[in-house]
Amino acid sequence: MENQSKAAWLEQIAEKIREYTRNNPGYSPRVLKENLMKEFFISAGEAEKLAIMAGRELNLSQLGLAALELNLTFNCNLTCSYCFIHQKSPQDRMTLATAQKAIDLLMERAAFPHVNITLFGGEPLLEFNLIKKIVPYALDAAKKHNIALTWAITTNGTLINEDILKFFSQYKINMLLSIDGGPETHDRYRRTRSGEGTWHKIAGLIPLIKAYQPWLGARMTVSTEAIDTMREDFNQLVGMGINQFIIAPAQGAASWSMEEIEQYGLNQLAILRDYLKLKQKGYPIFIEEFEKGENEYTGWGCRAGRTSLAVAPNGDVSPCSKLLGLTEEAGRYIVGNVNSEINVQLLEPFQNPISRRQPYCRKCSRPCTGGCYAVNFEQTGDHFAPSEENCLFWVVCQETKRASGMLRTGCVACVGRR
Numbered sequence: 001m002e003n004q005s006k007a008a009w010l011e012q013i014a015e016k017i018r019e020y021t022r023n024n025p026g027y028s029p030r031v032l033k034e035n036l037m038k039e040f041f042i043s044a045g046e047a048e049k050l051a052i053m054a055g056r057e058l059n060l061s062q063l064g065l066a067a068l069e070l071n072l073t074f075n076c077n078l079t080c081s082y083c084f085i086h087q088k089s090p091q092d093r094m095t096l097a098t099a100q101k102a103i104d105l106l107m108e109r110a111a112f113p114h115v116n117i118t119l120f121g122g123e124p125l126l127e128f129n130l131i132k133k134i135v136p137y138a139l140d141a142a143k144k145h146n147i148a149l150t151w152a153i154t155t156n157g158t159l160i161n162e163d164i165l166k167f168f169s170q171y172k173i174n175m176l177l178s179i180d181g182g183p184e185t186h187d188r189y190r191r192t193r194s195g196e197g198t199w200h201k202i203a204g205l206i207p208l209i210k211a212y213q214p215w216l217g218a219r220m221t222v223s224t225e226a227i228d229t230m231r232e233d234f235n236q237l238v239g240m241g242i243n244q245f246i247i248a249p250a251q252g253a254a255s256w257s258m259e260e261i262e263q264y265g266l267n268q269l270a271i272l273r274d275y276l277k278l279k280q281k282g283y284p285i286f287i288e289e290f291e292k293g294e295n296e297y298t299g300w301g302c303r304a305g306r307t308s309l310a311v312a313p314n315g316d317v318s319p320c321s322k323l324l325g326l327t328e329e330a331g332r333y334i335v336g337n338v339n340s341e342i343n344v345q346l347l348e349p350f351q352n353p354i355s356r357r358q359p360y361c362r363k364c365s366r367p368c369t370g371g372c373y374a375v376n377f378e379q380t381g382d383h384f385a386p387s388e389e390n391c392l393f394w395v396v397c398q399e400t401k402r403a404s405g406m407l408r409t410g411c412v413a414c415v416g417r418r
């Protein structure tokens, strides 16, 4: 299972456990075990382990982790204008001692037999020497706690070399490249400090990267300026050998117009058709959003602050890396520091986000998840108050899922005729 799908799957199990414990104050590990086996087709042994761990964690506190984002630095070799880290400083670098404390926190609070660490930034590859020390430490800690550990790294790709690739391949560290499409689109924002584009550099490295990591994922961020070339950008990335995509609009303080969101949705449908054709031809490709069923409700809120935490270079702990990048202190939502202590009680709104639903969301019949906390804060000043833009994006994405479900299950033959 790919890391992204695994994280979603773990989140669904976590939601099931939360739902069960919320609705059954008596809490029976045996009944929970049976429910988990039935719903997620996991073995009796795994289900029992999960049920016992869930019980233990519930007694200890409300916090049971499945994932940690380690922001190794806020420094970056690029100056992407839409980057969510607003206040970069070359001094913001994580020390080994801070990284070790963050890893200890994950291991002590792990509520699952599998956990994931994502290396994040800034540009995390600026800290490759630190990565080489962190990885063996974390694997050792995971072994002591009898936990399986997986890795991911989100990188702009420009610093990759063969030593890094060998190390990643040895420790199965899965890379996700931030690349927005063809040269024109990518270089519009993703430039070096001296103003040079970075597309050719990354494109030139992809054959080498694929020699070490044949299945390669990319995060394609779509800005309003790139709407017209969105489909072309997707196909360009496919042509370069990208297999897995996270396609997302660049949302934040600047808002999208209704027309732009509508066009984004139409482009998504065009990409869906290309995607299905590629699959029919046997091209190895995966886009999670296109594989999910329409109205597949994953619960209110995301994993941030619930089963996942982010640690800043100085050790500050927040529900999510994207929040750490916000300018306003209230937006960053720091709940403590791994070098001193964290106040788990402060995470309560993120543990139980449905209780913070706005009146307009309570009245709404759409099974939406309530938007990204970071985007919400940038747009409305409240992590739990989605803007209208969120509703519109949700609707267009639902339409794509509806079309995807129909084309995948009901009308696949039609795709070849178009």
Ligand code: SF4
Binding pocket: 360, 361, 362, 364, 365, 366, 368, 369, 370, 371, 386, 390, 391, 394
């Ligand atoms: S679609 Fe909009 S109003 Fe409806 S629940 Fe989602 S964020 Fe709230």
Ligand code: SF4
Binding pocket: 302, 303, 304, 320, 321, 322, 323, 371, 372, 373, 374, 375
């Ligand atoms: S807060 Fe936003 S970026 Fe962070 S996990 Fe939630 S949806 Fe993703």
